[in-house]
Amino acid sequence: MLSVVFALLRASATLPFLTSSLTKNRIPNIQLSADDLKCPDKRRELSAFYFQTFNRTVFSDKLPPNLAVHWNKRLLTTAGRCLQATIGDQRVAFIHLSNKICDTTDRVRDTLLHEMCHAATWVLDGVQHTDHGKNFQFWAERAHRIHPDLPPINSFHTYIIRKQFNYRCTKCSNRVGRHTDSLDTKKNVCGLCGGRFQLMKESGDSKTSSRTTVHEPSARGDSFARYVRENIRRVKQRNKKLSIQGIMRKLSREFDKIHGR
Ligand SMILES: [Zn+2]
Ligand SMILES: [Zn+2]
Known part of the structure; x- marks a missing residue:
């Protein structure tokens, strides 16, 4: 493209x-x-x-x-x-x-x-x-x-710096990343196994972006x-x-x- x-x-x-x-x-x-x-x-x-x-x-x-x-x-x-x-x-x-x-x-x-x-x-x-x-x-x-x-x-x-928000499938541990925490975990299911996603907690304050x-x-x-x-x-x-x-x-x-x- x-x-x-x-x-x-x-x-x-x-x-x-x-x-x-x-x-x-x-x-x-x-x-x-x-x-x-x-x-x-x-x-x-x-x-x-x-x-x-x-x-x-x-x-x-x-x-x-x-x-x-x-x-x-x-x-x-x-x-x-x-x-x-x-x-x-x-x-x-x-x-x-x-x-x-x-x-x-x-x-x-x-x-x-x-x-x-x-x-x-x-x-x-x-x-x-x-x-x-x-x-x-x-x-x-x-x-x-x-x-x-x-x-x-x-x-x-x-x-x-945009932080990545990572979601993990609760069944098979498949991970997906998003630039916002907007993934609707009620609607979107894992493409591999159909399991539910959960937002992974990161160490530190993952929601504040750092400046450079x-x-x-x-x-x-x-x-x-x-x-x-x-x-x-x-x-x-x-x-x-x-x-x-x-x-x-x-x-x-x-x-x-x-x-x-
Ligand atoms: Zn899965
Ligand atoms: Zn310069």
Whole structure:
């Protein structure tokens, strides 16, 4: 379904109304369901679509088209982050989006654009900062000028993390998850055995959602750059056929492991 939408958008040269809405920089309103966003292919396709679009409209296609956008299930306290490093004489950036927090198309779009501004300060401006200084503001303001209909790129958006409500079949222990506690346990029965569902109690206050900010504290970004400097040679030597993006992915996995993510 999603691929159909994107196929249409790609073919927009033959669909005048889409072309004109794109030249006006209007971002098509795509709404995927929470279940769609759980499908790795669909959310990758979505983030790739937004990346391509913003790279054209805001960054004049200057960000490398293969700049890696990686969905990270271990990112639990921040919606996204942009890791920056130097490989050889190339400045590279690596964007992570949190599966858990980016659970609506709007959050994917806004978080990705925020992280792309961080990527631009490094890859295009050569300023290695993960804070929201002058260079970041330049790109954020430009993005806002070009896309006035999108929410402005703030340093801190507050996102509510949606908690999952889990129900268990009282007969066969089959589990289902919902984003609200709306499952009518009198009407809905287990699809496997016809048993009744019961809302599972979780430890702690499962009904209050926790809040998070979009931005990763800068200390982490800086220590990642150092980690890359210190380990790039070893990883390159052992993985001679890996692309730069592959090497970055390996390094960021190692880095997360060491830092307990
Ligand atoms: Zn059952
Ligand atoms: Zn930020």
